[in-house]
Amino acid sequence: MSLAHAAPPFTDTWQKIAVAVGGTGLLILFVAGFGALPGKQSLFLGLALLLMTVGTAGYAWRAYLTTSAGIKNNGAFFSSLTNRGLSGWMAGIVLTGFYVLLYFYPNYLGLGRDGAMNTGLIALFDPLSQMLKGQPASEWFVYGTLYTLAILIFGVKFILKYRHNRYQVVRTFSVMFFQLGFAFLLPEILLRLNYPYNDFKNMWPLNYYFFHDWNINQMLDSGAVGMFMLVFGVVLIFIISPALTYFYGKRWYCSWVCGCGGLAETAGDPFRHLSDKSLKAWRIERWLVHGVLVFVVIMTIGVLYSYFSAEGGNLLLSRTFLVWFVTGLLAAGGAWVLFDKKRFHNIDPRAKWLSLGIGVLIIVLMLSSHYGGGSSEQVFFLNTGNLRSWYGFLIGAIFSGVIGVGFYPLLGNRVWCRFGCPMAAILGLQQRFFSRFRITTNGGQCISCGNCSTYCEMGIDVRWYAQRGQNIVRASCVGCGICAAVCPRGVLRLENGSIDINDRTSELRTLQVTEKG
Amino acid sequence: MHIVILGNGVAGATAARFIRKLSDHDITMISAETDHFFSRTALMYIYMGHMRYQETKPYEDWFWDKNRINLKRSYVERVHFDAKTLHLQTGEEVAYDKLLLAVGSKPNKFGWPGQDLEGVGGLYSFQDLQYMEAYSEGLERAVIVGGGLIGIEMAEMFHSRHIPVTFLVRENSFWDMVLPPEESEMVNRQIRQNGIDLRLNTELQEIVDDGNGRVCAVITKDGERVECGYVGLTPGVHPNIAFLKDTDLETEKGILTDEYLRSNLADVYAAGDCAQLRNPPAGRRPIEAVWYVGRMMGETVAYNMCDQPVAYQPGIWFNSAKFFDLEYQVYGTVLADPPDEHTSLFWEHPEGNRSVRLVYHRDTGVILGFNLMGVRYRHEVCERWIKQEASVETVLQNLKLANFDPELFREYEAEILQQYQQQTGTSLSIKKERSWKEVFSFLHR
Ligand SMILES: Cc1cc2nc3c(=O)[nH]c(=O)nc-3n(C[C@H](O)[C@H](O)[C@H](O)COP(=O)(O)OP(=O)(O)OC[C@H]3O[C@@H](n4cnc5c(N)ncnc54)[C@H](O)[C@@H]3O)c2cc1C
Ligand code: SF4
Ligand code: SF4
Numbered sequence: 001m002s003l004a005h006a007a008p009p010f011t012d013t014w015q016k017i018a019v020a021v022g023g024t025g026l027l028i029l030f031v032a033g034f035g036a037l038p039g040k041q042s043l044f045l046g047l048a049l050l051l052m053t054v055g056t057a058g059y060a061w062r063a064y065l066t067t068s069a070g071i072k073n074n075g076a077f078f079s080s081l082t083n084r085g086l087s088g089w090m091a092g093i094v095l096t097g098f099y100v101l102l103y104f105y106p107n108y109l110g111l112g113r114d115g116a117m118n119t120g121l122i123a124l125f126d127p128l129s130q131m132l133k134g135q136p137a138s139e140w141f142v143y144g145t146l147y148t149l150a151i152l153i154f155g156v157k158f159i160l161k162y163r164h165n166r167y168q169v170v171r172t173f174s175v176m177f178f179q180l181g182f183a184f185l186l187p188e189i190l191l192r193l194n195y196p197y198n199d200f201k202n203m204w205p206l207n208y209y210f211f212h213d214w215n216i217n218q219m220l221d222s223g224a225v226g227m228f229m230l231v232f233g234v235v236l237i238f239i240i241s242p243a244l245t246y247f248y249g250k251r252w253y254c255s256w257v258c259g260c261g262g263l264a265e266t267a268g269d270p271f272r273h274l275s276d277k278s279l280k281a282w283r284i285e286r287w288l289v290h291g292v293l294v295f296v297v298i299m300t301i302g303v304l305y306s307y308f309s310a311e312g313g314n315l316l317l318s319r320t321f322l323v324w325f326v327t328g329l330l331a332a333g334g335a336w337v338l339f340d341k342k343r344f345h346n347i348d349p350r351a352k353w354l355s356l357g358i359g360v361l362i363i364v365l366m367l368s369s370h371y372g373g374g375s376s377e378q379v380f381f382l383n384t385g386n387l388r389s390w391y392g393f394l395i396g397a398i399f400s401g402v403i404g405v406g407f408y409p410l411l412g413n414r415v416w417c418r419f420g421c422p423m424a425a426i427l428g429l430q431q432r433f434f435s436r437f438r439i440t441t442n443g444g445q446c447i448s449c450g451n452c453s454t455y456c457e458m459g460i461d462v463r464w465y466a467q468r469g470q471n472i473v474r475a476s477c478v479g480c481g482i483c484a485a486v487c488p489r490g491v492l493r494l495e496n497g498s499i500d501i502n503d504r505t506s507e508l509r510t511l512q513v514t515e516k517g
Numbered sequence: 518m519h520i521v522i523l524g525n526g527v528a529g530a531t532a533a534r535f536i537r538k539l540s541d542h543d544i545t546m547i548s549a550e551t552d553h554f555f556s557r558t559a560l561m562y563i564y565m566g567h568m569r570y571q572e573t574k575p576y577e578d579w580f581w582d583k584n585r586i587n588l589k590r591s592y593v594e595r596v597h598f599d600a601k602t603l604h605l606q607t608g609e610e611v612a613y614d615k616l617l618l619a620v621g622s623k624p625n626k627f628g629w630p631g632q633d634l635e636g637v638g639g640l641y642s643f644q645d646l647q648y649m650e651a652y653s654e655g656l657e658r659a660v661i662v663g664g665g666l667i668g669i670e671m672a673e674m675f676h677s678r679h680i681p682v683t684f685l686v687r688e689n690s691f692w693d694m695v696l697p698p699e700e701s702e703m704v705n706r707q708i709r710q711n712g713i714d715l716r717l718n719t720e721l722q723e724i725v726d727d728g729n730g731r732v733c734a735v736i737t738k739d740g741e742r743v744e745c746g747y748v749g750l751t752p753g754v755h756p757n758i759a760f761l762k763d764t765d766l767e768t769e770k771g772i773l774t775d776e777y778l779r780s781n782l783a784d785v786y787a788a789g790d791c792a793q794l795r796n797p798p799a800g801r802r803p804i805e806a807v808w809y810v811g812r813m814m815g816e817t818v819a820y821n822m823c824d825q826p827v828a829y830q831p832g833i834w835f836n837s838a839k840f841f842d843l844e845y846q847v848y849g850t851v852l853a854d855p856p857d858e859h860t861s862l863f864w865e866h867p868e869g870n871r872s873v874r875l876v877y878h879r880d881t882g883v884i885l886g887f888n889l890m891g892v893r894y895r896h897e898v899c900e901r902w903i904k905q906e907a908s909v910e911t912v913l914q915n916l917k918l919a920n921f922d923p924e925l926f927r928e929y930e931a932e933i934l935q936q937y938q939q940q941t942g943t944s945l946s947i948k949k950e951r952s953w954k955e956v957f958s959f960l961h962r
Contacts, residue, residue, distance in 0.1 A: 497953030510809075510813075
């Protein structure tokens with residue numbers, strides 16, 4: 001059943017001008033890509049970035065500041081760009097194409113190989129790169145710059161759109177800050193000072209190469225600063241992150257700090273309603289995202305295994321230590337799931353036995369290959385070199401980049417975060433079982449309208465819970481708070497509390513008749 | 518046993534779900550409107566492009582099949598209560614052992630000249646929305662008649678498509694039979710800020726025919742003529758029981774039921790908008806056409822139909838709405854025209870887009886109700902204070918427990934308390950900070 005003649009959202013003359021201005025900026029990049037720009041590159045680069053910034057800001061100004069502050073989703077399902085129309089598909093194809101070039105054919109973007117000078121698009125960014133780190137630009141520098149710019153300018157747009165909502169405003173400043181400071185400037189400055197490139201907030205397993213030999217060696221070779229990077233990275237994984245996730249849920253990372261989340265929340269915001277809310281999609285999500293988690297764990301163990309010396313030397317860096325350390329961790333986790341009945345009382349038994357089974361399998365394969373005399377490149381009887389390149393290709397490039405961002409206009413803005421990110425998977429498991437975070441529902445006020453589910457970028461059917469008055473505790477919830485913002489009846493609130501931590505979802509507030517048994 | 522539910526709105530759908538939970542009876546749910554249960558409250562969002570029809574369905578389509586709830590799309594012309602059958606428009610007869618009438622409402626029409634012209638419509642059903650949509654393209658002005666919740670939604674809908682709106686409201690101020698004057702004025706401002714041509718104190722005289730059976734203008738009681746291509750009639754709703762008249766079923770405005778939601782006929786029940794309680798609980802009206810009443814009655818009637826008698830107990834009155842960007846919530850008794858023994862503390866933000874009103878008993882200080890604009894309060898906390906007959910001073914000192922605004926939002930409870938102190942010369946202090954732990958302890962004490 002559909003309604004005919006839905007009017008498109010409105011753009012006024014100023015907005016059309018703004019689109020033209022921003023478009024010109026983009027065009028300069030395109031033209032540069034074909035190597036057709038004469039003369040001073042820095043001038044063109046500055047102009048392109050400026051025009052794109054001004055265009056987006058101007059558009060947002062007309063779109064939001066000319067009306068009262070409030071929820072502005074008018075026409076989201078009418079616009080061709082945001083409803084998988086022609087523009088949406090075109091945007092998807094262009095983005096996907098850009099990622100394919102970036103990851104696999106950077107020479108077409110103008111990357112100079114083997115000491116050759118950069119040309120085209122990448123050459124355009126040389127002046128900026130020289131200024132920041134005293135080296136010519138790489139494809140990753142171009143990407144990082146554009147990525148950061150996108151978070152900044154669309155962040156401004158987002159802030160204008162949600163200016164009535166302090167949670168949204170503060171959160172967006174946070175992702176803008178972490179992107180600009182931690183992901184973009186700090187690493188370049190480190191390079192300039194001859195330290196290894198390091199994005200401090202980019203944690204394993206999202207940063208899947210953290211434990212790769214070259215990365216560890218680089219840090220070990222860089223004196224106190226490098227040591228700090230290594231120690232901080234490990235502390236982040238084992239102490240800081242669990243603590244913050246315990247207190248606030250995974251949102252502290254996914255929608256306040258993370259760069260992938262940052263882009264999704266800002267540039268991706270117009271596409272959040274495109275996420276699939278069906279039960280089927282949820283099922284696929286759980287297989288995929290936990291599958292990637294298992295993959296990254298196995299890959300990392302393998303990489304560390306080949307890195308550590310066979311025997312002797314430092315006990316803490318021996319393979320035997322590694323396999324028993326991992327065994328201990330997995331066994332402790334398994335025992336916890338088995339014996340802490342209070343905490344895991346509402347876990348699906350199939351999920352429980354499956355994950356325990358996978359844990360046992362990992363342990364068995366690891367120990368038997370270790371003691372069965374596997375070669376140095378093999379743990380789990382697999383070649384770790386291959387494992388690692390496959391992970392980099394499939395997950396690092398295809399999933400998180402090409403599909404993750406390229407498909408924004410088709411599958412919504414959190415495709416990667418929802419279906420692929422192993423970081424989200426770990427934090428999600430913790431959020432589900434060991435966190436104070438939940439979304440509380442407000443008594444009987446829900447009118448089942450569906451705004452919350454529609455605008456949940458993670459495809460959570462929030463209404464399913466809200467209309468029964470049940471709190472929402474879902475592994476995938478990134479705590480963006482948009483469901484609470486769009487709810488027209490004030491039903492949802494993101495909250496933290498330890499008092500009922502194991503029973504966060506027990507109460508069904510809209511039940512009228514208490515079950516008499 | 519075959520249970521037939523007539524109507525697939527929130528009352529019917531909720532009843533079906535609970536009957537399935539409680540029993541193994543055959544269930545058939547019949548409606549003429551749509552194949553599946555959808556959220557009527559979200560009609561406006563479809564028009565505004567926030568959602569499509571499929572997003573408004575609270576359950577995926579497989580849900581009904583999986584729960585063995587048969588769906589039938591057809592109009593029921595007559596019910597033969599003696600023979601226990603329904604007569605469908607297709608000529609088919611459907612037999613039932615027990616029948617739930619959850620037939621909802623119809624928009625009111627007050628016999629205005631021209632009310633049946635082309636381009637005149639209400640907003641209740643999905644078909645009404647399609648009708649409105651059909652007239653929207655190229656529409657240069659819409660006139661809306663009736664200053665209630667659906668009228669203002671309709672104004673927002675047209676506004677979202679940049680279609681100019683003239684809004685005729687009979688009362689002195691928007692919804693002033695429900696909202697106290699200050700809140701009502703706040704909504705007036707909100708309507709005008711959005712560029713709606715709000716005409717208070719204005720009644721419709723007639724709707725003018727363009728000569729081809731289509732509307733071209735309206736004329737108000739003051740004789741003013743407003744040219745328009747569409748007229749939205751939204752002066753409230755009434756139970757949809759016309760097709761049940763002249764049967765043994767006892768009706769008044771709605772279908773009369775006892776507190777078990779039984780009608781006067783054996784095995785026939787009613788729930789939702791169409792039910793009229795013979796003896797409503799204290800503080801509640803016989804007919805309440807709101808979403809959650811349909812949900813609560815649907816659950817209650819399911820128990821009763823499954824021979825587990827439970828009385829309908831809706832608890833303390835509450836409701837909510839949104840007027841353009843202004844959210845509204847109410848808990849308990851807040852009257853537009855309160856009796857002498859009710860008094861209230863009213864706090865309004867200087868920007869005029871937020872307010873909190875605590876209504877309490879003038880002599881005893883017992884809290885009676887909460888009226889909130891642009892601020893969210895927690896249902897269970899407010900309800901508990903009202904049930905406990907807490908004093909307004911206790912409430913004020915603990916008011917942060919009720920605050921349900923998102924994190925990092927400014928909290929105004931200290932200002933509200935201060936205003937109370939200034940007005941009464943008392944000296945009180947905030948006792949509890951806003952936190953889930955405190956709320957939980959309070960609710961589970
Ligand atoms: C635009 C709009 C906005 C609203 N917003 C709010 C809100 O924000 N908050 C709130 O609390 N309430 C709101 N309401 C009111 C709320 O939607 C109703 O109270 C609620 O939907 C009533 O549910 P029901 O199940 O009783 O009836 P309905 O939802 O009306 O369901 C009855 C169904 O039965 C079908 N039917 C009736 N007779 C027959 C027949 N003879 N044969 C076949 N089928 C038949 C009808 O077609 C209809 O589908 C709103 C209503 C409207 C119209
Ligand atoms: S449930 Fe709400 S807070 Fe969580 S991801 Fe979805 S929209 Fe964001
Ligand atoms: S929680 Fe709010 S947005 Fe979600 S269905 Fe209920 S009323 Fe609508």
